[in-house]
Amino acid sequence: xxxxxxxxxxxxxxxxxxxxxxxxxxxxxxxxxxxxxxxxxxxxxxxxxxxxxxxxxxxxxxxxxxxxxxxxxxxxxxxxxxxxxxxxxxxxxxxxxxxxxxxxxxxxxxxxxxxxxxxxxxxxxxxxxxxxxxxxxxxxxxxxxxxxxxxxxxxxxxxxxxxxxxxxxxxxxxxxxxxxxxxxxxxxxxxxxxxxxxxxxxxxxxxxxxxxxxxxxxxxxxxxxxxx
Numbered sequence: 001x002x003x004x005x006x007x008x009x010x011x012x013x014x015x016x017x018x019x020x021x022x023x024x025x026x027x028x029x030x031x032x033x034x035x036x037x038x039x040x041x042x043x044x045x046x047x048x049x050x051x052x053x054x055x056x057x058x059x060x061x062x063x064x065x066x067x068x069x070x071x072x073x074x075x076x077x078x079x080x081x082x083x084x085x086x087x088x089x090x091x092x093x094x095x096x097x098x099x100x101x102x103x104x105x106x107x108x109x110x111x112x113x114x115x116x117x118x119x120x121x122x123x124x125x126x127x128x129x130x131x132x133x134x135x136x137x138x139x140x141x142x143x144x145x146x147x148x149x150x151x152x153x154x155x156x157x158x159x160x161x162x163x164x165x166x167x168x169x170x171x172x173x174x175x176x177x178x179x180x181x182x183x184x185x186x187x188x189x190x191x192x193x194x195x196x197x198x199x200x201x202x203x204x205x206x207x208x209x210x211x212x213x214x215x216x217x218x219x220x221x222x223x224x225x226x227x228x
Contacts, residue, residue, distance in 0.1 A: 001028070001082075005073045008059065013069050015058040015076065021143065021171070026131050029053050030208060034086035035079065036060060045075050053208060054132045055141070090209045095175075097123075097166055097214040098222040101189035103158075108151060108168075108185055120216070122146050123187060128173050128212040138177040138195025138204045142212060145171050157183030164189045166214075190214075191225035 003016045015032060017025050033053045040048040047066030052059045062072055099105065099120050109116050128142035135141075145168055153169050158181060161167075165176045167184025174184060177194040194205045206212070217225070 002032070002076075005076065007069050010069070011064050012059055012061040013072055015060065017056045017058075019056065021055045021131065023129055023143075025056050026053075026129075026208070028082070029056060029058050031084050031086065032058055032076070032081050035081040035084040036076075038084075038086075039075075039079075045072065048072075052134070054134065090211070091207070093206065093210060093212045094215050095190050095192050095212055096217040096221070096225065097188040097190050098217050098219055099188040100219045101162075101165075101186075101222070103161075103165070103186035104154075105187060108149075108187070111151065112149065114148065119149065119187070122148055123168075124214055124216060126213075128214075130206050130208055130210040130212065132208055133204055133206060136178060136180060137197075138206070140175055140194070140206045140210075140212075142173045143171050145173050147171075151185050153183040154185065157181055161186065162189060164191060166190060189222070191222050 001017065003018050006014050006016065008014050017029055030053060033051050036045070036048060036051050039045045045067070047063040048060065049063055050061040060072060105116050105119065108119055112119065126146055129144065130140045130142050132141050133139060149168055150170055151168055160179055161176050161182040163176060163179050165186045166188050167174050167176070167182065167186050169184045175190060175194060176182060192205070196203050196205070
């Protein structure tokens, strides 16, 4: 349920659904996300510039020349978006992963008290739900990692994490679409490109609500992959 609405500056509000992270709450976030998009398209509410969903929050940005936070907040509070049905094209993905490129598997094995092969087996058997895309374009934050693989962030983040690196922290799994700093435990790498700036219609490969299964590949397969 929507807990509260707060202003972010004078031209955006944050819709807060609480602190829990699960698929039910995320579904409520997406209902409001698609509801606002549709009502904006129908011009039932004017001046909406952008909506950005996360695990349990939705940020709505608007044009102050056309609306304000009170109008947007009152519109949301007076609507029954919980009953809004939206058609979301949820896709199921099989994404290749090469565990030979791991950076933390030895450390993970030691901390989790599991053999490397068992860690890999658990990781491959799980299905991951894309909760949100953010931090950098195309960057998926996925759950729900097996409790057996629950790990904290690295004490000292890396300055550079290679593009395609697949990381684990707590119940979440992510994929770095670009080389960037990061403090997640890197279990492997994928050659799959997650963001294509040349695709104007849909540059992000993944979307919130999609599901992912990983499939293991060798280094040779990684290097011969078409990177798409």
